[in-house]
Amino acid sequence: MRRFNVTGLCIPEEDYMVDISGKIGQIRQLIDRRSYFTINRARQYGKTTTLNELCKVLANEYIVISLSFQGLGDEVFASSKLFCQSFVKQVVQALQFTSTRADYLEEWDDDSITDFGQLNRHIAKMCEKEKLVLLIDEVDRTSNNRVFLHFIDMLRDKFLARKAKRDYTFHSVILAGVYDIKNIKLKMINEGVYTPTPTEGKLYNSPWNIAVNFDVDMSFNPAEISTMLSSYEEDHKTGMDIAAISEEIYSYTSGYPFLVSRICQYIDETLGKDWWTVIGVQNAVKMLLVEKNVLFDDLLKNLENNKDLYDLIYDVLITGTPRTFAFGNPVIDIGYTYGIIESDKQFNRVAISNRIYEIRLVDYFISKDEASQNKRVANILQRDVVHDGKFDMELCLRKFADHYSEIYNKTDKDFLERHGRLLFLSYLKPLINGQGFYHIESQLTDLRRMDIVVDFGRQQFIIELKLWHGQAYQAEAYKQLCGYLESKHAEMGYLLTFDFRGEGNKERKAEWIEVDGKRIFDVMV
Helix, strand or coil: CCECCCCCCCCCCCECCCCCHHHHHHHHHHHHCCCEEEEECCCCCCHHHHHHHHHHHHCCCCEEEEEECCCCCHHHHCCHHHHHHHHHHHHHHHHCCCCCCHHHHHHHCCCCCCCHHHHHHHHHHHHCCCCEEEEEECHHHHCCCHHHHHHHHHHHHHHHHHHCCCCCCCCEEEEEECCCHHHHHHHHHHCCCCCCCCCCCCCCCCCCCCCECCCCCCCCCHHHHHHHHHHHHHHHCCCCCHHHHHHHHHHHHCCCHHHHHHHHHHHHHHHCHHHCCHHHHHHHHHHHHCCCCHHHHHHHHHHHCCHHHHHHHHHHHHHCCCCECCCCCHHHHHHHHCCCEEECCCCCEEEECCHHHHHHHHHHHHHHHHHHHCCCCCCCCHHHHEECCEECHHHHHHHHHHHHHHHCCCCCHHHHHHHHHHHHHHHHHHHHCCCEEEEECCCCCCCCEEEEEEEECCEEEEEEEEECCCHHHHHHHHHHHHHHHHHCCCCEEEEEEECCCCCCCCCCEEEEEEECCEEEEEEEC
């Protein structure tokens, strides 16, 4: 019986899988054009599974050499001799699991190759009459090494010589990993693990500047997710609404392969077959958000280890500082490489790549804030705002207004302007914990506003947090909120405004108003 797999390679015979034939077809086109390229995506993004399926498709026309640098010890990269010998042995081992002719396999297995010159000539001989495709997975696991760069340089030089009809080499080369190999030399120089030789001088040219752009979208769109659910439905006959569930899964994951499969796995193995519903997806998301896994560990580790990246994500999620998305900015590049951020495309601003990351990261910032500020929610428990399983958002906001004026009215104004919204999120989190969650619409967040969507059971609340910037802007805030409510097909919303004017000018209120046919609970603190 097949299952949802989130640990390593997926194969159709054992695992429920998204139909990625469209993606494979796009990659096949690059290979047929004899292109060299890199597939660099974040961890657990389906690279290994994609390469495995690609090998099957290519087998009828090409000899495919599929290697992985994962698990290779540093000793393999200690010298050119050891690397060249190891590379040949890996090729021979890989070809043993293909339909390669025995005599051709024996010809590959040459123990006399001890340097890159000999390896260069050996590759030319083996590629003269055969179309070989070289795939190397986890190629960045050992990238901090000069020997590796020599190997990449050799492949590039052979590619250029082939174009000039002066050499034979691999038909196509695909290097897969997290980091972009095209910029690996400059990355190594900046990290202090690579020193150019005197002959290189200051020419930090990429050793992989021959690579074409890889523009295949590796995430799963709702239609693709539905192909996996359809396979499951054929086996289990649950009666699920495949389209609705696919859309709901996508709304939380933005198609991140691990997150998609993990949600499905929770429903199948933990919640049960009756939970293939929109509510079931939400419950699976709740379970996913509190688990400890390698993906989330890496997510937070990458922030802890990079202050600039930490500050970028904090600004985008918490303070609402707009940050332009531009490749070439090192912090943008690394955040994109790790799969944490993307461009919102409409305004070309930094946005968090999916809602699950948004929720997890905000919880992380709240936890750090609680530890540093040592503050607790005062005089309010979940039972005060939850009655018969329903969350009373109006009462929650009224109590927050009282709590805020009690605790923070004498706090430094600059601190509140930067962290006031985090204070509300810290206040809200324990009240919905266990039964609900919230996420920040980072694409809509800026210095003046933050849109939060709170899901509690079957209830959904839309809250806009904003800073006071004058009466004219306040009127505009009502219209913005109404527009957002309309896009969500909601009739009711909540507006929480932080007013940092002097005490004599401050306005305190908590009242229902009607704007453009929408009911808004308007709170100012």
